[in-house]
Amino acid sequence: MPRIDIDAPGTSVLLLGNEAIARGALEAGVAFASSYPGNPSSEILETIVTVATERNIHAEWSVNEKVALEAAAGASFAGIRAMASMKQNGLNVASDFVSNLVMTGVGKGLVLVVCDDPGSLSSSSELDTRNLCKWMDIPLLEPSNSQEAKDMTKWAFDLSEELGTICMVHSVSRISHTRTNVKLGELPKTENKAYFTDIYDINKPGRGKFTTIAGPAELHNQLHQKLARALDKFESSPFNQYTGPDKAELLVITSGACVAYSAEAIAELKLENKVGVLKLGTTWPLPEKFVEKQLARSQKVLFVEEVDPFIERSVMELAANLPADSPHLTFYGKRSGHIRQYADLNPDLAANAIANIMGITYCPRDVHYDEEATELAKASPLRSLELCPGCPHRGTFWAIKEALRLDGRDGFAIGDVGCYSLGGFRSGYYQCRISNVMGSGAGISNGMGNLRQFGFDQPVIAVCGDSTFYHASVPALISAVYNKANFILMILDNSATAMTGFQPHPGTGKNAMGEITNIVDMETLCRSLGAHVDVCDSFDIKNTIATLLRLMAEGDGSKVVVMRHECELLRARREKKRPYQVHVDPDKCIGEACGCDRLCTREFGCPGLIWDKEAGKSKIDESVCSGCGLCVDVCPQGAIIKEAV
């Protein structure tokens, strides 16, 4: 990662979209940055952290996105430019506050950066958060490369102050995680002083500026006026550009990552002279006059955008109000089925749509090759998401599986978001039967804990991670205690927000800056809430099973089991060596014979174990095995040997 505080305006640097966003915030003089880890947004805060000390910026991982935005708003109200960044799911968590923030307005510039994950490669849902801007009246900027990511973020702070409202920069995985050249701007040398001016004035008593109760409707009206002013600015924004022939056979309207896909598709099809591209960067409110002018270039319009027909519908609305004698426009996009309304796009999909509309054939590769390649792909084994070798969750889910089987009352587990989401996959033995948003595991199972009167007696085990616990599960635990639910919560404490990149959290004792900080001790917290707490080691399967069986048999009350064992990747990075050298003794391994039937490779399934079909024995894959030794306890023949290194 290059230093993003290089003081060399005009220099070109290769930056990730997220790094560029961070740089843009720096160039705007941001002094408060808050976030919660979430792919594809995490690097934004991580990048700011690298320069925070030198540039006197407060950078933090907040406990969740709502608090992150509230914290940033606090800074903004007190006269400090602030930025909150998150993924699409995080926006949902923050949205209650957003809906009020748009009413109150802001102090100094407040920018909300939301990074969507089209294709939901790392998310539990697929959402196009641009819609929130339409819903809650927020000026929206969509960068199409790292340069724009920087420039738009920088501008967003000025815009926010000029308009007096929060502004959103919308990114997607492809923008956030692609590197393109960025010409750097100037870094401000301002000193930031925080002071909240709107205190009670004894001479002129009156309501605070940043309150919303009783009167939001009028504030809503004022908000619309702010958006009208934004519209004015957007009409002449350089972020909206047309490229192509004066009159085009087809006008492609696009934004974000799709700008590049469209350009590549048109070049591939060699249609630069026939197909024009209207690239939009300010997409809410839509710069209507500007767009109207571009619509005159063609009678065919194709919308190339990801997930929702956000621009498509806005333009269609616009078109519905064109003068009666305007040329008839044919729209192509999601409504026509030319562009899919889910998952991410790519140049191929854009090319297919354009070719179809233009009536030409698009055959990117030889038909025979295509057939052969498709056939060959079928032979590729289905590769599931897997827990890492050495992951403590493997021990936890193995114990959950056996405990539920022994208990015999059709019990099940409910999980949610994190590495332990794999509890619902083969790697976690399909134990988590329900999985939704952060903290929903606890919430849902707490609800099921109050179904006694309907004859419900299946044991339910809620599973959450350590970071998720602080983020979202605590209210569910409080509710369970308060409403006397039968409630068992396993907190998988691997000392990290692992799934998103091992960021620290309130239980780890370190903050985003790497400084030592207060630990919010989860056992103490849970006990103080009135829950009974047990602590187990995820690698001690026997004890975990015994604990779970006892808790399930007891039935009533709220119980927490902290499964404590460090994430293997953290441990490996720090210790730089395996704890054990593990191997399978082929003389002891009985493989497929009765008494084992390949338990380690067929059922337990750690990626570090492989089945040697010819020899009929299991083997350790030395390049994958982490040397944790958990499989040693699982082997029924004692054929797996671990030797301390």
Add this chain to the structure above:
Amino acid sequence: MKVRGSKELLEEIIGSGLCVYCGACSGGCPYLAPYKGRVVLLHNCALSQGQCYQYCPQTYTDMDELSQQIFGVPYGQDEIGVARETLLARSTNAEIREKGQDGGVVTTILSLALDEGLIDCAVTSRMSVDKTPAGFLARNQEELLKCSTTSYEASPVLEAYNRIPKQSTEKLGVVGLPCQVRALAKMKAYPPENRVNVNNIKLVVGIFCGWALLPAEFHQFLTENYDLSQVVKFDIPHHPEHTFDVYTKSGKKSIEINEVRKFINPACSYCPDMVAEFADISVGSGRHKYKGWNTVIVRTKTGAELMELAKAKAALECQPLPDENLINLKQAALRKKKRALANIVAKTGSKKNLLYLGVSPALVNKLLT
């Protein structure tokens, strides 16, 4: 017989109300585990044939084959099986007698076998503090005494046997109910693989059994009515008494036997073996005026040698089994056989389908008349 796998074991036996919770299917692999009265499949075993099915006493059992293997005679010639000698016996050791169910004979002969090095380890059933029975490995008299008296519940002793490391060379004595003794006989006929060597078993002691109680349900009943940590012994005195007695440190409480009969394992109604016919020595309680004595049936050369040793060392006090007692014993044993056959045929609807029982049609007809 067609040996099948765990899937079929679960369907045909465990899921069909035929499981006697003997433990023969468990302990030798990570897939099956006995827990609170149920045999649980922990993970999915994909084998189409398994030792769990093979040694289960409730899967097809050729009784003649087993009888020939152990005694060299066909099955069914005597109501109480092969009997070299029948007698009454009791321990000469006061502590053993005091802690025993009746005469303490099982504890005595196992203790003797351990002392003489005939066995290194006894596989028996032991009750926990809350009176849950499970398999236990005893290596001296002190440990054996912890196994004294019965819970009357099915106890998965053979799981403990199966768990013994396969490289172990310890000589073993195993105590079991008739169903467990039958499972051991199957193991001897078809020695297991990847497990402790069945030839390590030097002695099999069988316990007389009319029926066993369902562990989970009966235990629930007991917990609701008694402080089990205070209980020292359970006993069912013989007919015409009709109680189930619970001895605590402060005295005896009696339950109507019919209250307890509700908890009889239904699988027991298909069992024809009251006296553990395939054991070396079978032991039951003495009746009426022989309360405090055990009825003993010596079956094999091994059993006979051990009994001789016990007499020679004066570890046991013995007397001949009175004719009246022998007659009653045979009648009781025959009644159980007849009842079992009748129940089996009622369940299957055909004399040709005897569930697991492989006996000659002639014997079937004899028992059904």
